[in-house]
Amino acid sequence: MTHTRISRQLWLFSLFIAFCFNANSQEEKISILFTGDVMQHGPQITGAYNKKADVYEYEESFKFIKPIVESKDLAVANLEVTHAGKPYKGYPQFSAPDELPQALKNIGFDVLVTANNHACDGHEKGVTRTLDILDKVGIKHTGTFRNAKEREANYPLIIEKKGLRIAILNYTYGTNGLFVAAPLIINYIDSAVIAKDVAKAKSLKADYIICSMHWGNEYKSLPNTYQQNYEAYCYELGVDMVMGGHPHVLQPIEKKVVDGKTRVTAWSMGNFVSNQRDRYKNGGIFVNTDLTLKEGKVKDIDVKYNFLYVHAKEINGMKPYYVLPVFDYSSYKGFMSSLDSANMQQFFEDSRKLYDKHNLATSEEIIKENSKIGKIIKSHIDGYYTIYLLDKLSNPAVKSEDNVYKAFFLKRMISDGTYINASGMFDSKEMAEEHLEFLKDCKVEKEMKIVFISSENKLVE
Numbered sequence: 001m002t003h004t005r006i007s008r009q010l011w012l013f014s015l016f017i018a019f020c021f022n023a024n025s026q027e028e029k030i031s032i033l034f035t036g037d038v039m040q041h042g043p044q045i046t047g048a049y050n051k052k053a054d055v056y057e058y059e060e061s062f063k064f065i066k067p068i069v070e071s072k073d074l075a076v077a078n079l080e081v082t083h084a085g086k087p088y089k090g091y092p093q094f095s096a097p098d099e100l101p102q103a104l105k106n107i108g109f110d111v112l113v114t115a116n117n118h119a120c121d122g123h124e125k126g127v128t129r130t131l132d133i134l135d136k137v138g139i140k141h142t143g144t145f146r147n148a149k150e151r152e153a154n155y156p157l158i159i160e161k162k163g164l165r166i167a168i169l170n171y172t173y174g175t176n177g178l179f180v181a182a183p184l185i186i187n188y189i190d191s192a193v194i195a196k197d198v199a200k201a202k203s204l205k206a207d208y209i210i211c212s213m214h215w216g217n218e219y220k221s222l223p224n225t226y227q228q229n230y231e232a233y234c235y236e237l238g239v240d241m242v243m244g245g246h247p248h249v250l251q252p253i254e255k256k257v258v259d260g261k262t263r264v265t266a267w268s269m270g271n272f273v274s275n276q277r278d279r280y281k282n283g284g285i286f287v288n289t290d291l292t293l294k295e296g297k298v299k300d301i302d303v304k305y306n307f308l309y310v311h312a313k314e315i316n317g318m319k320p321y322y323v324l325p326v327f328d329y330s331s332y333k334g335f336m337s338s339l340d341s342a343n344m345q346q347f348f349e350d351s352r353k354l355y356d357k358h359n360l361a362t363s364e365e366i367i368k369e370n371s372k373i374g375k376i377i378k379s380h381i382d383g384y385y386t387i388y389l390l391d392k393l394s395n396p397a398v399k400s401e402d403n404v405y406k407a408f409f410l411k412r413m414i415s416d417g418t419y420i421n422a423s424g425m426f427d428s429k430e431m432a433e434e435h436l437e438f439l440k441d442c443k444v445e446k447e448m449k450i451v452f453i454s455s456e457n458k459l460v461e
């Protein structure tokens with residue numbers, strides 16, 4: 001009997017050891033999204049102004065790409081404006097509305113890099129106030145700093161995901177001849193500084209180092225020698241990824257082996273959103289990198305990309321600059337004119353031609369109509385049913401001591417410029433009715449009803 005009990009204990013122990021071994025050896029994935037330049041030219045600022053609410057509205061512009069961004073473990077963009085305060089203005093020295101970073105955070109961006117050639121547009125006030133706004137919103141940032149003490153404490157920016165410590169570095173070639181006085185710091189591209197920062201990242205036990213570089217010749221579709229030299233230098237130091245911006249057009253993406261390690265370079269990711277409407281300038285990409293982890297280390301990298309087109313559209317007295325991924329928008333004929341559709345297809349064709357010729361080991365990711373993200377995009381085009389919370393809570397967003405309302409209801413702007421608190425997006429009224437019952441089961445006791453939101457954001461009760 002004792003022998004049987006001991007044998008059983010040994011058997012259970014061996015199962016436990018095997019389970020622990022398998023758990024430790026299981027692969028995990030971390031998805032990281034990068035995109036290009038977040039711009040705010042004058043027409044964008046004017047188009048975003050909501051007279052009814054006296055605010056600047058940006059989430060409308062980003063609603064088509066929100067499901068992509070928020071699906072990632074980490075999403076990074078280049079904030080190529082300052083928030084120097086009113087009067088808001090566009091090129092050549094940007095001061096963008098304060099609402100922009102909140103919208104970027106709300107759609108899923110985790111980090112904004114700020115070292116670029118427009119970092120000093122608002123002079124000292126622009127640098128410090130931009131950091132103040134980003135801190136107030138609660139979105140992480142790096143590249144510019146109030147002083148050396150802040151840089152020492154917070155740089156490199158370390159983000160931990162699934163046990164992997166990711167270091168993010170950020171530098172710019174220059175600031176358009178504008179400079180700010182000490183103690184403010186702008187990270188300029190400098191070989192000695194980069195070497196010191198990479199060494200510090202390693203001392204902080206960073207497992208993976210990403211360098212965001214603002215560089216290159218504007219409107220050129222291939223990298224120049226300056227970019228190539230600094231890319232090689234970064235990899236020589238031990239950087240794992242180099243993500244580029246500034247040219248305002250796309251340049252190739254390369255996944256390659258350098259010194260026995262897989263590296264990824266995106267030479268230029270183009271414009272995430274801007275008012276640059278000329279050919280090649282009116283769009284950009286999402287670079288989607290999936291890191292495969294085994295035993296806490298990156299063992300493989302898969303690189304895909306989504307092409308993005310910026311579509312400016314008059315709607316309800318405003319002009320959202322919609323950021324659109326590749327998708328079939330023809331199901332809603334009024335959404336895009338034939339000229340806009342032709343310009344969008346031209347951008348996608350130009351981009352594919354460039355990438356087919358120069359990209360290395362990457363592939364395009366096209367959203368399928370019946371996928372989860374595809375259904376959300378289609379709902380924005382065709383309209384959708386939702387649950388409308390009628391109770392006059394604090395507008396424009398639900399504010400309640402009971403977190404159940406915050407968990408289920410989101411701010412949505414409707415066509416008259418006001419906001420409602422709504423829950424869910426459904427293809428049919430029957431699906432909305434099921435969700436309504438679910439909300440009631442969750443003890444949402446405020447008055448609710450099912451409404452239809454059209455593609456023009458009109459509320460149909």
